[in-house]
Amino acid sequence: MAKNFLQNPSKLSTTECSKSLLPVQDALYVLSGKWKIPIIIALIHGNKRFKELHREITGITAKMLSKELKELEVNTLVTRTVYDTIPVSVEYELTTYGTTLNDVIMALRDWGLKHRQKIKEKK
Amino acid sequence: MAKNFLQNPSKLSTTECSKSLLPVQDALYVLSGKWKIPIIIALIHGNKRFKELHREITGITAKMLSKELKELEVNTLVTRTVYDTIPVSVEYELTTYGTTLNDVIMALRDWGLKHRQKIKEKK
DNA sequence: GTAACCGATATACCAAAGGATACCGATATA
DNA sequence: TATATCGGTATCCTTTGGTATATCGGTTAC
Structure with missing residues (x-):
């Protein structure tokens, strides 16, 4: 279920997609800075x-x-x-x-x- | 060779490791910003x-x-x-x-x- | 006695990133 | 006539990220 995320994008709702936004931003934040x-x-x-x-x-x-x-x-x-x-x-x-x-x-x-x-x- | 990178870190030289630095920074740069x-x-x-x-x-x-x-x-x-x-x-x-x-x-x-x-x- | 090493911290400064607000010309709607 | 839509741009301002430089206390080597 979650595994298919981003692999069949046309089937995903906006809310489903936005679920990935925060985790991705968290990860980028941890790596942020020069x-x-x-x-x-x-x-x-x-x-x-x-x-x-x-x-x-x-x-x-x-x-x-x-x-x-x-x-x-x-x-x-x-x-x-x-x-x-x-x-x-x-x-x-x-x-x-x-x-x-x-x-x-x-x-x-x-x-x-x-x-x-x-x-x-x-x- | 390059595939093993970061998977057996202790075996890697500084120069080998630094090879990954630029690509990673490139990728982060492309995704940079809020x-x-x-x-x-x-x-x-x-x-x-x-x-x-x-x-x-x-x-x-x-x-x-x-x-x-x-x-x-x-x-x-x-x-x-x-x-x-x-x-x-x-x-x-x-x-x-x-x-x-x-x-x-x-x-x-x-x-x-x-x-x-x-x-x-x-x- | 003075210089250097260690792991920082303090202060001052600067540039880039981002936000707030106003505005643009062309068109459509009320 | 006034207002809204579309896809932006212009200007100003604040916040954040990063740099430069000086300094610290304790210790060791010269």
């Missing part, structure tokens, strides 16, 4: 400390990195662990819930690749 | 005229509707057809290319639904 995807991708191959992320993600400022990490933490996509070293070290890790974004990211990547190709052809 | 998804979803069950979209998409201003439709047109997701009626009627249609976004939208919707559920549970 740096969330770069951060998530950076964390995919392993935990990272603040400075490591800062070095790895070119162009990001410490303020934005801190802010975006907080938002990812609020959405339980990332965990923040403080270690009692000297000086203190803080490790960021993608949660298992965070890895459930893989399908979304892969769908976006696949479409993005096709789109790049299409834009190239037009020129 | 109104693109509502417009696309509105067009999924059939062609619509400007005023129909304006009425159907609650909250949007004519300025934003016009602007977002132009961007969708530039990306060949939507076509604009002017009919020589009186007064003139303009029809917007999702292209077949536009419908290739279905996988992306469904992935976003599925994740968004799970996320809503998860947020609810926390409370």
